[in-house]
Amino acid sequence: MLRRSFLLWAAASGATAAASVAGYLRWQEVTPTVSAPGREEGHFLRDRKPLPPPSQTMSTDVLILGSGIAALTAAWKLRKEGHGDFLMLDGPEPYGNAAGGRFGDYAFPTGAHYLPLPTQECFHVREILADLGVIQRGADARKPYYDERFILHGPEERLLFEGKWQDGVLPHEGLPHAELAEHKRFFAQVEGLRSAVGADGKRRFTFPSEHSSNDAEAARLDGMSFAAWIAQNGYRSPSLLWYLGYCCRDDYGAGIEAVSAWAGLHYFCGRGGEAENAEQGAWLTWPEGLQALASGMERLARPKRLAGSAVKVHTLANGGVEVLCFALERGVPRTFTIRARRVISAMPLHVAARVVENIPDVHRQIHAPWLVANFLIKRFPQELPEAPLSWDNVVHGTKGLGYVVSTHQDIRVAPPEKTVFTSYVALADRDPREARKWMMAASGDELLALASIDLKAAYGAQFERCVERVDITLRGHAMAVPVPGFRSEVGLKALREMDGPVLFAHSDLSGFSVFEEASWWGYRAAQRALRG
CATH class of the missing domain: 3.90.660 (Polyamine Oxidase; Chain A, domain 2)
Incomplete structure (x- = not known):
């Protein structure tokens, strides 16, 4: 540069x-150094440029396509259950949205940088954290004991508002009483929804989101925008509206008009993990962000890794899978083939749609x-x-x-x-x-x-x-982006339920990108692959 x-x-x-x-x-x-991980490989796939014949063919029992959190969780779980016959095809960027970097002695994230304390329902995350030593005891308890080095200590967060810093992210100093009362009303409503149970007996909002209620009220919230829900409930405070928009941009990359009401509320109601040695709702963080967890899972999984990306995933007549792969070496493609009993596609769905044969369409994502x-x-x-x-x-x-x-x-x-x-x-x-x-x-x-x-x-x-x-x-x-209607998307539902030679594992299956969701799909895909 x-x-x-x-x-x-x-x-x-x-x-x-x-x-x-x-x-x-x-x-x-x-x-300044500017990098765009995956752009060259992605555009190569998109443009369908010609490829040379494969130079070699390899075989494995399970092939994992990708090396982000879902892929690493699948590899960790396979190894933990005693299954070592698997390969991992890295894709364009090891660790994906959990990647990090270094300036000499100083580590930093290039993706996600924190993890909220997981609830008991989020057992798969607790299992990962226990294996990595982040949870030191009581992984199954309501309040596990965490390694205090990774519990975020104060001062946690501050907001520059009208030229002055204040504690927290929601503006509160110098605001009219009516605005502060509206803040209080919103969080009281959130607290009620946090423990709400749907007509199907499931919690209204939880992690993994697959376990959340799918009753008529959930469908109603999924079908409307968060902005519409906010207006319907009479929230007009400028400071609150800014804060809710900030939260949606932070977790979903879009504002309150673009995300569904279910997703907007899930941000506030789905979490609430506790710890023996931290306050409720505390966070875990590392200098390099979630790369600390990604590299930790890689260390435990000990995967055999190959550099490259999938071009075509083809199910064979005998039930196995053949994957044509390519790697760019100074812009020149080299191809090879991998055959496997089962493939775990841990690629983003917009990539998988170009690679996996006969994949169900996901129209709204x-x-x-x-x-x-x-x-x-x-x-x-x-x-x-x-x-x-x-x-x-x-x-x-x-x-x-x-x-x-x-x-x-x-x-x-x-x-x-x-x-x-x-x-x-x-x-x-x-x-x-x-x-x-x-x-x-x-x-x-x-x-x-x-x-x-x-x-x-x-x-x-x-x-x-x-x-x-x-x-x-x-x-x-x-x-x-969890747009209105994303939970009822037929294509997503079909991909979540697939249990054949090709399994899918990516946070895109949930419709929003957080560690708890990505790791869940990797965990579940590994369990299915182990069933034979």
């Missing part, structure tokens, strides 16, 4: 990448694009006095989703010499296809301008003097 100029904005909150030159303070030379930027900070910027630097730092009213601090869990008398600020932006303000086109065409300066929008709002001109390096990761199809 050629050296580019890092443009710093003067007034950040409402600025866009198209701001005029007058909006910039000055120039500073840095060397769209994927949100994300941008993740990691700033190596050579010295900590000076903070405003109202609230200290927190693990998660959010700015009200911007397009960003805030930034997290990689060294937050380091308990030291003095802060480390350097740190990494990881900023997240979901391009939720435009059509996903248009957003992907913009990401492909955008210059390094434009990407940096968007990536630094919250950091510039928080620190102004001084921020540029603290930055040593910037790495930007573009995720064009980062996560499925």
Whole structure:
């Protein structure tokens, strides 16, 4: 990547990448690195470019296509149950949305960065955490005991609102009584829904979401937008509406108008895990984000891994599966074939649709694009006095989703010499296809301008003097958006229920991308593969 100029904005909150030159303070030379994992392989598949004949054929009992959380969970579970005859085809990016990176001694996430404490219903996640030593005792109990190194410690989160930092992410300081009363009413309603049970005897909202109620009320909530539900229930507080929109963009990559009411409520009602040594609803985090769990599962699974991606998954007459694979080596494809008794397709569904023969159609699923930027900070910027630097730092009213601090869990008398600020932006303000086109065409300066929008709002001109390096990761199809009607999608239902030579395992089956869902489908696919 050629050296580019890092443009710093003067007034950040409402600025866009198209701001005029007058909006910039000055120039500073840095060397931003921009990566788009999977883009080259994905476009190769999309364009159906010609491939050479396979150079070799391999055989295995179970073939796992992918190396994200669903794939790694399947590999971990197979190995744990004593089944070692499996291969893993990595796909374009090992660990997928759970990947991370390093600036020397400083680790950082390039995808998801935390995991809420799992409830008892989320037994598969607790089993993983226990095997990795994150849960140290009582994995089956209501309140397990966790390794305290990974329990998020305070200060947890703060919000820059009207020029001042305040604790938490929901605006509350200086608001009229009517707005605060509306906040209180919303969370009281959420608390009631958290324990609600549907007419079919299942909890209304839980993890894994497959175990949630599917009664008529669930269908009603699934069929309407979260914005419609909010209006129907009389919520009009600007601060609350902003907060609910932020939450949806953070977990789903889209706003309240785009996601279903069921998904919007599930964000608040589906969790609530407890711990013997932490407060209810606490979070787990690592400097490298969820790569800590991904690499831990890989260590336990000990998979035989192959670099490459699937081109065609074909079920044979004898019931086995043949997979044509390719790997790009300096842009030149090399192909090979793998035959297996069963294949676990842990690829995103929009990729599987181009690869797996006779796959049921999933008509409504769209994927949100994300941008993740990691700033190596050579010295900590000076903070405003109202609230200290927190693990998660959010700015009200911007397009960003805030930034997290990689060294937050380091308990030291003095802060480390350097740190990494990881900023997240979901391009939720435009059509996903248009957003992907913009990401492909955008210059390094434009990407940096968007990536630094919250950091510039928080620190102004001084921020540029603290930055040593910037790495930007573009995720064009980062996560499925749970649009209204997604739970009743016929194609998704068919894929969830398939139990033949090809099994599906990806968070896309749930319609939204979180660790609890991805790992569930990998766990269940491994169980089915083990049945013979």
